[in-house]
Amino acid sequence: MTPAFTVLEDWIAVLGRRWPVPRAPKEVSSALGVDLLLGSDASLAAGSSSRHAGGIIDAIRRARAKDGLFLPGPPPTIFLAHPRTADAAEMAPRQRFTWAHELGHYLLWKGTPATTGADYWEEEAACNWFAGEFLAPRALVQEIVGRPSKEWLTAVRRVADACDVSWDVAAGCMTALSGGRIVFLRLSHTSPRDGVERMRVVATSTYHHSGIAVGARAIIADAQFMRTCAALRSSETHLTTMQGNIGGLQTDGCPVLVRRLGPHWVLMVRVASLPAREGKGR
Numbered sequence: 001m002t003p004a005f006t007v008l009e010d011w012i013a014v015l016g017r018r019w020p021v022p023r024a025p026k027e028v029s030s031a032l033g034v035d036l037l038l039g040s041d042a043s044l045a046a047g048s049s050s051r052h053a054g055g056i057i058d059a060i061r062r063a064r065a066k067d068g069l070f071l072p073g074p075p076p077t078i079f080l081a082h083p084r085t086a087d088a089a090e091m092a093p094r095q096r097f098t099w100a101h102e103l104g105h106y107l108l109w110k111g112t113p114a115t116t117g118a119d120y121w122e123e124e125a126a127c128n129w130f131a132g133e134f135l136a137p138r139a140l141v142q143e144i145v146g147r148p149s150k151e152w153l154t155a156v157r158r159v160a161d162a163c164d165v166s167w168d169v170a171a172g173c174m175t176a177l178s179g180g181r182i183v184f185l186r187l188s189h190t191s192p193r194d195g196v197e198r199m200r201v202v203a204t205s206t207y208h209h210s211g212i213a214v215g216a217r218a219i220i221a222d223a224q225f226m227r228t229c230a231a232l233r234s235s236e237t238h239l240t241t242m243q244g245n246i247g248g249l250q251t252d253g254c255p256v257l258v259r260r261l262g263p264h265w266v267l268m269v270r271v272a273s274l275p276a277r278e279g280k281g282r
Ligand SMILES: [Zn+2]
Pocket: 101, 105, 124, 127
């Protein structure tokens, strides 16, 4: 069995040659032989004469929590629901990401239908990686921001707008491109223990398949840093220096971009030394 990442990596090369700048979802979907349906299940139900309607509505009812679905059909179909997000500005990019993620499922199914679902979480991670790489191609990101540097920390919004992806996805792609110089973290607050402030790591760069292992489950930050984080309004970003350490990484005094995202904080840390790589890292 070919690992999902390997299959999708090959697709990235193929699609990148065909569309160096990603095109509209409708155009790409139909060129690749998959139908694309948009809307709520209610509006689909209204148009129940559609050849898709029955099966798709059933599947959506079974999976209400989802933003999108790939259904093998026939015909193979990607369905996109209305994205549920508090941040209105991120809605269109989020739906685009969901589409690219489901396109990854379709391409995996197309190549090796029998193995689809063999390793659910690996396939999910591979499709997330694929979506980021497809929507924000390396060559395009490099063209926008040049070689990895400290200035990248302030260029995330520029990449996000140019590639029509969310801030989060742009940050993840730039992190993967940085070759380990930038570490991406998503954190949530935990109650202080023994009078020491802690933040829990919810996700790291490894989510984006950059092969970087952040060793700790928690970072310990000083009170000033925590106050800075707490004072940010949602979607607001702030460039500061890291006061505290991420286990396994020397980060005290490193430049860091903090962004508040609902109950979480997203951090892009420019590290002084390269972190350890995972065994299966790239
Ligand atoms: Zn998925």
